[in-house]
Amino acid sequence: MPSSQPDTLDQLDLQLLRLIQQRRKHVKTLADAQSLPSVGQSNARLDQLLDVFCRDSTEASEKKSVQSLRQTLQHIDSYCRLGVGPGAVSFLGPKYSYSHLAAIKYFGDATPFAPVATIPAVFDAVHRGDAAGGLVPIENSTDGRVVDTLGMFARRHMQICGEVLLPIHHNLLASGRRDQITEIHSKPQALSQCRVWLAANFPAAALIEVGSTTTAAESAAQHAHIAAVASLPAGREYGLDVLNQNIEDNRENVTRFAVLGRDETHPTGKDKTSLLFQVEHQPGALAGAMSVFSQSQLNLTWIESFPLPGSRNEYLFFVEFSGHRGENRVATAIDQLGTITRRLEILGSYPVAVL
Numbered sequence: 160m161p162s163s164q165p166d167t168l169d170q171l172d173l174q175l176l177r178l179i180q181q182r183r184k185h186v187k188t189l190a191d192a193q194s195l196p197s198v199g200q201s202n203a204r205l206d207q208l209l210d211v212f213c214r215d216s217t218e219a220s221e222k223k224s225v226q227s228l229r230q231t232l233q234h235i236d237s238y239c240r241l242g243v244g245p246g247a248v249s250f251l252g253p254k255y256s257y258s259h260l261a262a263i264k265y266f267g268d269a270t271p272f273a274p275v276a277t278i279p280a281v282f283d284a285v286h287r288g289d290a291a292g293g294l295v296p297i298e299n300s301t302d303g304r305v306v307d308t309l310g311m312f313a314r315r316h317m318q319i320c321g322e323v324l325l326p327i328h329h330n331l332l333a334s335g336r337r338d339q340i341t342e343i344h345s346k347p348q349a350l351s352q353c354r355v356w357l358a359a360n361f362p363a364a365a366l367i368e369v370g371s372t373t374t375a376a377e378s379a380a381q382h383a384h385i386a387a388v389a390s391l392p393a394g395r396e397y398g399l400d401v402l403n404q405n406i407e408d409n410r411e412n413v414t415r416f417a418v419l420g421r422d423e424t425h426p427t428g429k430d431k432t433s434l435l436f437q438v439e440h441q442p443g444a445l446a447g448a449m450s451v452f453s454q455s456q457l458n459l460t461w462i463e464s465f466p467l468p469g470s471r472n473e474y475l476f477f478v479e480f481s482g483h484r485g486e487n488r489v490a491t492a493i494d495q496l497g498t499i500t501r502r503l504e505i506l507g508s509y510p511v512a513v514l
């Protein structure tokens with residue numbers, strides 16, 4: 160209890176609270192003047208501030224401390240934005256799915272979140288304007304591309320305004336005993352990321368694919384014979400026991416999420432651009448498109464081919480490279496690409512995520 164003679168800790172906390180209130184008022188003023196930076200721009204700004212801060216402070220420079228300072232500032236920012244934007248953010252739920260954890264990492268935990276049941280439903284919510292933004296898994300370091308997400312980009316034009324990198328540590332969660340487990344439920348991507356561990360430790364269990372890792376946790380809470388592969392916070396939410404922790408086959412298991420939304424993203428100096436294109440079905444067409452990147456000295460960070468929905472032997476190519484579409488050499492390369500491709504969509508230019 161704070162006493163009538165506040166000690167130093169109370170005084171500092173009161174100062175912090177007053178500063179946060181002051182910051183919230185300032186955010187409102189910026190929003191009223193239509194000059195509030197987007198969450199993505201604000202995150203990039205926080206990274207720059209933290210770089211400067213860590214250069215001056217030896218205590219804060221440890222990677223873990225930087226991450227928790229960054230997360231604290233982001234939570235404060237999301238609190239300050241309450242009521243002024245960005246509005247609800249949609250993702251594959253229920254709560255405590257990895258998509259939810261990634262959304263908290265990017266938007267801060269005071270953001271109004273709107274979980275939905277499928278990845279296509281995230282695209283629909285953003286497209287219809289029911290959600291101001293969305294967040295979808297796009298690729299995983301162990302398992303590769305997330306097909307549902309690429310399929311939706313192929314079908315519907317959607318802007319990417321940011322990305323999140325989230326280390327993924329899976330857990331085997333259950334309400335029953337280990338010897339009762341006959342089924343292990345999870346999203347196909349999560350089961351695949353633990354394939355070797357599951358085969359070695361539960362060779363007789365049936366692997367059941369469900370809509371998300373937290374849907375699996377819900378089932379595990381209702382049935383003693385079902386275990387779920389899901390996050391620790393999902394296990395806490397459903398009161399499950401942790402039978403095994405960190406069961407992913409690859410210790411460096413990381414999923415990259417795309418942030419969907421209409422936020423404008425100005426160049427920050429550390430940006431990337433995502434686009435998709437389709438070339439004519441003729442010899443050398445893909446090589447021609449790729450030579451545009453090499454001639455413009457654009458460093459590709461991702462390339463993925465994806466069957467064009469509704470066709471045979473035709474592919475879309477998803478490409479990401481360093482640079483912002485506001486830079487001349489990027490704009491020129493995109494113009495050139497436009498002249499030699501059958502379809503070209505610029506999904507977005509946005510700040511590169513830090514792990």
Ligand SMILES: O=C(O)C(=O)C[C@]1(C(=O)O)C=C[C@@H](O)C=C1
Binds near residue numbers: 255327349
């Ligand atoms: O099911 C979840 O928890 C999700 O957020 C989806 C998803 C995915 O499909 O890649 C996200 C991250 C992990 O790679 C596993 C599952």
